[in-house]
Amino acid sequence: MHDPWDSGDDSGTVFRDVILLALAGFVFITVLLLPHINPKAKQGEGSTDPPGNVIAEMRWDDKLRTDVDLWVQAPGDVPVGYSNKSGLIFNLLRDDLGSHADPTDVNFETSFSRGIPPGEYTVNVHLFRNLENTYPINVRVVVRVKTDNEAGARPIAATTVRLDREGQELTAFRFSLTEKGELVPNSMNSVFKPLRSAKTY
Incomplete structure (x- = not known):
């Protein structure tokens, strides 16, 4: 049976080797780049406090x-x-x-x-x-x-x-x-302060 890759000389073997090496190189580079696609943020770098304080x-x-x-x-x-x-x-x-x-x-x-x-x-x-x-x-x-x-x-x-x-x-x-989120002593009360009718701008 005729091998379509066999051209009768070593050029077919060289072609296959080049293709396989290129594919292996592409896979190797992809594996190296994966950790850098979405790197973990360093603690304190570019992070913000979540809402809901x-x-x-x-x-x-x-x-x-x-x-x-x-x-x-x-x-x-x-x-x-x-x-x-x-x-x-x-x-x-x-x-x-x-x-x-x-x-x-x-x-x-x-x-x-x-x-x-x-x-x-x-x-x-x-x-x-x-x-x-x-x-x-x-x-x-x-x-x-x-x-x-x-x-x-x-x-x-x-x-x-x-x-x-x-x-x-x-x-x-x-x-x-306070600045630390602590309740100021004796500050809790329910003295009425209207909010709904207050200006919102």
């Missing part, structure tokens, strides 16, 4: 067609809520409208910060709409602080806010944090 969460009765809104404000920043979902520090993850137009039964809103600037923080609860027309609406509010990227967020405050009418806005917490 200060987390404010609220939850109210599930399955209710009741729209409760979370409003938060970080030191020197604008209030963040349903009509202004992000500021320099805080972001509102989702504006939960209650069970209306919601595929889940869970009524829950949360905001998180990028960093922990020192100063006063405010967390408010606002009853936007209550299609159930039953009162009171009890809202559980929790604030957590995460100072260590490796550790979980530790709760610093928790309370239940009672809402008795549409349009009502109440302050769940006002508190101050």
